[in-house]
Amino acid sequence: MHSLRRLFRYLGPYWRPLLATSALILVHTALELLPPLFQRQIIDDVIGRRDLSRLGILIALLVAVYAVSELMDFGDQYLRHTLGERFLFDLRVRIYDHLQRLSLSFFERTSTGELMSRVSNDVNALEQFVTHGVILITVDALRLAGAAAVLLALEWRLALVVLIPVPIMAFGLRYFNRRARPIYRRVRDRLGDVNARLQDDLAGIRVIQAFGQEDAELARFSAVSEGYYRERVRAIRTWSTFFPAMFFLSALGGVAVLGLGAQMVIAGQLTLGTLVAFLAYIISFYDPLRRLTEVDNTFQQAIAAADRIFELLDEMPEIPEAADAVVLDKVAGKVVFDDVHFRYGENAPVANTGQKEVLHDVEFQMVPGEVVALVGPSGAGKTSIANLLCRFYDPTHGRVLVDGHDLRAVQVRSLRRQVAVVLQDTFLFNASVRENLLYGKPDATEEELIAATRAAYAHDFIVEMPAGYDTEIGERGVKLSGGQRQRLALARAILADPRILILDEATSSVDAEAEYLIQQALEEVLKGRTALVIAHRLSTIRNADKIIALEGGRIREVGNHRELVARGGLYSQLYQRQLELAADERTA
Numbered sequence: 001m002h003s004l005r006r007l008f009r010y011l012g013p014y015w016r017p018l019l020a021t022s023a024l025i026l027v028h029t030a031l032e033l034l035p036p037l038f039q040r041q042i043i044d045d046v047i048g049r050r051d052l053s054r055l056g057i058l059i060a061l062l063v064a065v066y067a068v069s070e071l072m073d074f075g076d077q078y079l080r081h082t083l084g085e086r087f088l089f090d091l092r093v094r095i096y097d098h099l100q101r102l103s104l105s106f107f108e109r110t111s112t113g114e115l116m117s118r119v120s121n122d123v124n125a126l127e128q129f130v131t132h133g134v135i136l137i138t139v140d141a142l143r144l145a146g147a148a149a150v151l152l153a154l155e156w157r158l159a160l161v162v163l164i165p166v167p168i169m170a171f172g173l174r175y176f177n178r179r180a181r182p183i184y185r186r187v188r189d190r191l192g193d194v195n196a197r198l199q200d201d202l203a204g205i206r207v208i209q210a211f212g213q214e215d216a217e218l219a220r221f222s223a224v225s226e227g228y229y230r231e232r233v234r235a236i237r238t239w240s241t242f243f244p245a246m247f248f249l250s251a252l253g254g255v256a257v258l259g260l261g262a263q264m265v266i267a268g269q270l271t272l273g274t275l276v277a278f279l280a281y282i283i284s285f286y287d288p289l290r291r292l293t294e295v296d297n298t299f300q301q302a303i304a305a306a307d308r309i310f311e312l313l314d315e316m317p318e319i320p321e322a323a324d325a326v327v328l329d330k331v332a333g334k335v336v337f338d339d340v341h342f343r344y345g346e347n348a349p350v351a352n353t354g355q356k357e358v359l360h361d362v363e364f365q366m367v368p369g370e371v372v373a374l375v376g377p378s379g380a381g382k383t384s385i386a387n388l389l390c391r392f393y394d395p396t397h398g399r400v401l402v403d404g405h406d407l408r409a410v411q412v413r414s415l416r417r418q419v420a421v422v423l424q425d426t427f428l429f430n431a432s433v434r435e436n437l438l439y440g441k442p443d444a445t446e447e448e449l450i451a452a453t454r455a456a457y458a459h460d461f462i463v464e465m466p467a468g469y470d471t472e473i474g475e476r477g478v479k480l481s482g483g484q485r486q487r488l489a490l491a492r493a494i495l496a497d498p499r500i501l502i503l504d505e506a507t508s509s510v511d512a513e514a515e516y517l518i519q520q521a522l523e524e525v526l527k528g529r530t531a532l533v534i535a536h537r538l539s540t541i542r543n544a545d546k547i548i549a550l551e552g553g554r555i556r557e558v559g560n561h562r563e564l565v566a567r568g569g570l571y572s573q574l575y576q577r578q579l580e581l582a583a584d585e586r587t588a
Helices: 002-010 012-032 035-047 055-101 104-109 112-124 127-154 156-163 166-203 205-210 214-266 272-313 382-389 412-416 433-440 446-455 459-463 482-496 512-525 561-567 570-587
Strands: 335-342 359-366 371-375 397-402 419-423 500-504 530-534 546-551 554-559
Touching: 002 012, 002 272, 012 055, 012 127, 035 055, 035 272, 055 112, 055 127, 055 272, 112 166, 112 272, 127 156, 127 272, 156 214, 156 272, 166 205, 166 214, 166 272, 205 214, 214 272, 335 382, 359 382, 359 546, 359 554, 371 382, 382 397, 382 500, 382 530, 419 482, 433 446, 433 482, 446 459, 446 482, 546 561, 546 570, 554 561, 554 570, 561 570
Parallel strands: 371 530, 371 546, 419 500, 500 530
Antiparallel strands: 335 359, 335 397, 546 554
16 A cells, blocks of 8 residues: 555645545535435425425526536536646656666666556556546545435434445455455556567567568567456456446345335335435445445556556666766866776676676776777777766776766766767657757757758758758658768767767768768867777777777777787787778678
8 A cells, every 4th residue: 555655645736626626526515415305305395295386496496406516516527637637747757857867777677668658558547546536535435424324314224224235345345455456567567568569579670571570579469468468357357246246235225225115105104205315315325335446446556557657766876976966067078997897787796796897997098188999899898988988887896087076976967968979879869850960959059050060071961851951850860871870970969069079889880981971070070079989990090099909898908009000919900800801801
C-alpha cells in the first residue's frame, strides 16, 4: 500500500479542485436520496387517499430535485476529469524531467520501449484512479452510510435483511485484492515488453529488411504479445468472476426484502409507499457497495502502474552533483587527466561489479587551444576518455579537471555548455535543418547560423534542398547522406561555440569526398578551441599538436605524428598498417 499512499500525497497540490468536486458530489449524493421520499408520498398520500391536491407540488419538487442533481453531476464530471488530465500531465512531465537527470548508465541498461511504456501507458492507467477512485470512494462511503440510515429509519427489520450480504462481499473483496494485485503488475510488465520489442524493431527496420528477418522478428513480437495477452486474460478472468458474484449477492438481498416486504404490506405492518421507497433505497445502498468493489479494482490497477512509475522516480543519478557545485561561465579550455582509472558500472570495487577497468593510470594534459588526438585499437579506452570529459561518468580513481576544477565539483549543465561533441553516429532530430542547427544555441541569429554552415561546408547543399533551411530531414536525418549529416553536426557544434570540442571518429563512416570536405570544415571548427579528436583514420590527425596512443586502457605513447612514426612503437605500427591497407585498396 506504500505506492497508494504516495499517490495520495502526489494529489496534495490539487486540493482546491478536489474540494470543489467533493462538494458537488456531496450535494448530488444528498439530492439522490430525496426522490424515493417523494415517491412514497405520492403513492401513500396521493394515490392511496385519492387526493390530487398535492400532486402538482410533489411532481414539481421532484423535477427540481432531478434538475439540480444533474447540474451538480455535470459540474462534478467536468471538474473531476479535468483534474485527472492535469494530474497526468504534471506527472508525465515530472517523469520526463527526472529521466533527463539520470546517468547514461541507466539508459544503457534500460530499453527505450520500457521507458516509453512507463511514461505513457502506466501514467494513463492512473486516470481512472484520479477521476473515480480518489473522490468516489469517500462519497460512496457517505452514500452507503446515508442509505443505511434511511433504511433503518423506514423499517429496521427489512434493513437487517439488506445487511446480510455485506460481510460476504467484504470477504470476497479481500480475496480479490490478494489475487488481483500481482496479476495487474504482470500485465504492466508484459506491456512494457511489447513496447520494448516494438521500439527495437522499428528502430532496426532497415537491418531486419536487409537480412530478410521479417518472419523471425514477427515470431519474436508475437511471443511477447502473447505473454501480454495471457496476463490480460488472467486479469479478465479474475474480475469477470468476482463482479458478477458481488452483483448476485446484492440481488439476493433485494429479492429477500421484496418477499418479506410483500408479506408485511399484506399483513398491514408496512405501507405500499414505504415498501416502494425501501426498494429504491436498496439500490442506493447496494450501488455504492458494487461501485466500491469496482473502485477497488481500479485501485489495484493503479497500484501496479504506480509501482513501476515510482521505481523510475526513485532511480537516482549515478553522477551526483555537489550542493556547492561551481558554475563554469566561461573556460579557457585547459584539461587535465590526473591518474584516472575507470570501469563501467557503479563506483564499487571490481569484485562487486564484475566489471574490468577500461582505463588504467591515464594521465595527460591539454593546454587551451591544443588539438589532442587519441588513437589505438578498438577497446583501447578512447571513447571512455571522451565520456569522462563530458562527465557522463566519473572516474573510479583519480580526477578529471577543466581549468583546475575537478569535474565532480562542477555544475554538470554548465560544464556541458562549454563542451560540444560530434560523434561518428551523428544524431539528428526528426525536425528541420534549422531546428537541428539551433539546438545548441536557440537564440542564434540568421547571420550566425549561415556563418556556421558555411564554415562546416554545409550551406551549399542546404540551400539546394526543397525548403532550404526549413527542410524536414526525417528521423535521425535519414534523408541526408552520411557526409551531409556529419557536416550538419559540425555546423551545430560551431554555432554552439564551445571552448572544448570532442570529435569521436567524425570522418570514419563517410566516403573520400565527404571526408575531404569535413576535414576542410574541421580546420575552421578547431581554431582557438581545445579539441580531443578520436580517429581510426590516422591520416586525419597528422597535424594534431599531440597524439596519445592507447592500448588496453593504458597510455603507451605520447608525441606528435613525426615523433611517434620515428619511434617505431604502437602508433607507427598502426600507421604503417593503414598505409598498407590503403595501398592494397588502390591496387585491387
